[in-house]
Amino acid sequence: MSTNEDGLLGPKGFKIRTISCGINTPKGTRKDMLLIATDKPASAAGVFTTNRVKASPVLLSQSHVSNGLAQAIVVNSGNANACNGKAGMSDAESMVNEVANGMGIASDLVLIASTGVIGRPLPMECILEGIQESVTSIELDPDRDAAQAIMTTDTVPKEHAISIDIDSNTIMIGGIAKGAGMICPNMATMISVLTTDAAIAPGALRAALCHATDSSFNCLSVDGDMSTNDTVLILANGNATNPMISTEQSPGYPEFVAGLVEVCTVLAKKIARDGEGATKLIEIEVVGAASDDEARAIGMTVANSALVKTAIYGNDPNWGRIICAVGYADAESDPDLIDLYLCGRQMTYDGQGLLLDEPDMRAALSSETIPLKIDLKIGAGKATIWTCDMSHEYVTINAEYTT
Amino acid sequence: MSTNEDGLLGPKGFKIRTISCGINTPKGTRKDMLLIATDKPASAAGVFTTNRVKASPVLLSQSHVSNGLAQAIVVNSGNANACNGKAGMSDAESMVNEVANGMGIASDLVLIASTGVIGRPLPMECILEGIQESVTSIELDPDRDAAQAIMTTDTVPKEHAISIDIDSNTIMIGGIAKGAGMICPNMATMISVLTTDAAIAPGALRAALCHATDSSFNCLSVDGDMSTNDTVLILANGNATNPMISTEQSPGYPEFVAGLVEVCTVLAKKIARDGEGATKLIEIEVVGAASDDEARAIGMTVANSALVKTAIYGNDPNWGRIICAVGYADAESDPDLIDLYLCGRQMTYDGQGLLLDEPDMRAALSSETIPLKIDLKIGAGKATIWTCDMSHEYVTINAEYTT
Numbered sequence: 001m002s003t004n005e006d007g008l009l010g011p012k013g014f015k016i017r018t019i020s021c022g023i024n025t026p027k028g029t030r031k032d033m034l035l036i037a038t039d040k041p042a043s044a045a046g047v048f049t050t051n052r053v054k055a056s057p058v059l060l061s062q063s064h065v066s067n068g069l070a071q072a073i074v075v076n077s078g079n080a081n082a083c084n085g086k087a088g089m090s091d092a093e094s095m096v097n098e099v100a101n102g103m104g105i106a107s108d109l110v111l112i113a114s115t116g117v118i119g120r121p122l123p124m125e126c127i128l129e130g131i132q133e134s135v136t137s138i139e140l141d142p143d144r145d146a147a148q149a150i151m152t153t154d155t156v157p158k159e160h161a162i163s164i165d166i167d168s169n170t171i172m173i174g175g176i177a178k179g180a181g182m183i184c185p186n187m188a189t190m191i192s193v194l195t196t197d198a199a200i201a202p203g204a205l206r207a208a209l210c211h212a213t214d215s216s217f218n219c220l221s222v223d224g225d226m227s228t229n230d231t232v233l234i235l236a237n238g239n240a241t242n243p244m245i246s247t248e249q250s251p252g253y254p255e256f257v258a259g260l261v262e263v264c265t266v267l268a269k270k271i272a273r274d275g276e277g278a279t280k281l282i283e284i285e286v287v288g289a290a291s292d293d294e295a296r297a298i299g300m301t302v303a304n305s306a307l308v309k310t311a312i313y314g315n316d317p318n319w320g321r322i323i324c325a326v327g328y329a330d331a332e333s334d335p336d337l338i339d340l341y342l343c344g345r346q347m348t349y350d351g352q353g354l355l356l357d358e359p360d361m362r363a364a365l366s367s368e369t370i371p372l373k374i375d376l377k378i379g380a381g382k383a384t385i386w387t388c389d390m391s392h393e394y395v396t397i398n399a400e401y402t403t
Numbered sequence: 404m405s406t407n408e409d410g411l412l413g414p415k416g417f418k419i420r421t422i423s424c425g426i427n428t429p430k431g432t433r434k435d436m437l438l439i440a441t442d443k444p445a446s447a448a449g450v451f452t453t454n455r456v457k458a459s460p461v462l463l464s465q466s467h468v469s470n471g472l473a474q475a476i477v478v479n480s481g482n483a484n485a486c487n488g489k490a491g492m493s494d495a496e497s498m499v500n501e502v503a504n505g506m507g508i509a510s511d512l513v514l515i516a517s518t519g520v521i522g523r524p525l526p527m528e529c530i531l532e533g534i535q536e537s538v539t540s541i542e543l544d545p546d547r548d549a550a551q552a553i554m555t556t557d558t559v560p561k562e563h564a565i566s567i568d569i570d571s572n573t574i575m576i577g578g579i580a581k582g583a584g585m586i587c588p589n590m591a592t593m594i595s596v597l598t599t600d601a602a603i604a605p606g607a608l609r610a611a612l613c614h615a616t617d618s619s620f621n622c623l624s625v626d627g628d629m630s631t632n633d634t635v636l637i638l639a640n641g642n643a644t645n646p647m648i649s650t651e652q653s654p655g656y657p658e659f660v661a662g663l664v665e666v667c668t669v670l671a672k673k674i675a676r677d678g679e680g681a682t683k684l685i686e687i688e689v690v691g692a693a694s695d696d697e698a699r700a701i702g703m704t705v706a707n708s709a710l711v712k713t714a715i716y717g718n719d720p721n722w723g724r725i726i727c728a729v730g731y732a733d734a735e736s737d738p739d740l741i742d743l744y745l746c747g748r749q750m751t752y753d754g755q756g757l758l759l760d761e762p763d764m765r766a767a768l769s770s771e772t773i774p775l776k777i778d779l780k781i782g783a784g785k786a787t788i789w790t791c792d793m794s795h796e797y798v799t800i801n802a803e804y805t806t
Binding site: 050054083118120311321326334335352391396 | 488520522713724739751797798802
């Protein structure tokens, strides 16, 4: 497995176009639309938010991806098209139809994702103009900045691509992701678009995507708020020359899943590190839990604790808050067994505090990546969760978002 | 029912003593110990944290209150005595024994609660000296500032007392509370101590306290972090002349419960308004839910949303975040039915945004109390939840707590 930074364009046979059509900022000032296409229908799969309130683009993509094939994906930032009622669904359909008409393909081969503010009507005139421009100029895109076009409060674009060998054939998997706030447990989080030139059947692709999402994006929390628009989409166009991966039992499936997990994990960590206002990536490793699910529940509870996140922001080795969050998680633990390690230093043994070298801990906590290990010593369950610290800047960003 | 501000000393026959014994700040600088006593064993009841990690004082009070009688309560701030292992329990027992010896009563008539930092050994020498001083000078207390003595990051003391008439006898119920952070759902939250001169049997008192806690302190969230030390204690010494309230079916029980609910609710709202860094009290009324429990679950999820709390801090009528939180709550809702009212203005009808007068909304959101009503229109379940906004100051306080 080797990495490169070509993102979506790593895999052979994909074209992208990014433009600024003026959705929430004046046209020309900020990229806000991305179109991805391939030459023929590709295997396609998607994972979506489990929030009861689903944005119209989520509902439409869920419907279109159910047949396992797609040829294009249109993504906009600047407006989530959520809570817009019947008009919202009609607008999402118009966007998809515009892409389909322009490309001369069936509408249900087009997927869609939107991100941005909730509850505002889409400015359809500029959006449809933008789609027309994207479709006609898709061969020409000079910028290759797909990851940039889907950013909202993100501060850096997030992309990653790798190549893997399956039976002596080189396969590329590339992806982009956005998401800095409203990032939270138990879902298919934020927006990520993945491409691969692997030859893989829709059912196997869907299984691989679920598996990869489960151990990457679903192990991520910025603020505990599950979005209305979370969407992960993948297209596999089969331009690589590997023998078709028909099922989860086929040769090559394990290698493909491992590659997809790698891409999704790198993107998930990039999202955590770029969480709204974040100054640090926190990597929470839970071991010794009753089960993997319980390990994840405990890790997520710690990741969502505002008290833990603010303490780490302040370089404060206040491990009592971590033990406290473990205790109120909905999972088995024994307070008298917990061993806690922060930045590689042991904080507690059997739940009791050990003597701290406070200046050393403060120095360790001032680094950009904070490893936290929680050993419950009651079973073999384990999970790794990624989150970020909570800073003044998080409050500033979110006290001023819609205006 | 009439109110007064005598707090714990409203009810006849209680004595208190508050002192500064130097637990986490130099002796004499800040009140950090409170002793409450009555002349003979009183009916007693307690409600405690459901966190798996329980501080030693919680475990000890749970044990002592199980017989339904108590005569004294000792409370300290500055140190939670949590995660201190066997030494922690031994220290809590020493504190209780010191009170019992000084008063010449049995140890199991003494209850205890501690609040402050987790995982630091208690400075027992100054604490035992403080208890000796408190016991010997309890008749003399000049300050009547019990609510002050149990504060940690609180900015104002919280007390409330009322009088009610039962069968022409006047009964007083008084209480104090502390708690500004680590305040969270599904528990008996923070520390509150209540006194009453009502004649009421232990079983009826316990039932009344559970009922009152459930609709007050358990409907409160500051930051979603459930403490290791949450404790609510009540003593009823029977000094009033009402006929004994023997059971939940006895005359006078409904009036007593109504009074206790009133005191606990006022204290809960004071805690929310004084939440760490809070600038506003947010009162979330959920109606039309499938059940009262589901209404509470939805209200708590909204109350714990960092995105909702930061938006309200910023006077931002970003109602999409509220609808989003309703959607990911673990309770039934239909996104296409939700009516949302913020500061008395309707934001959505059937889940769709209505036209906002944004300057008017910003002005309304700048007040100190923010009413939020969520009508799910699917059933008759309802609940009211209290929380506060999330400000820069919350981050400042919690990035710097232990040092």
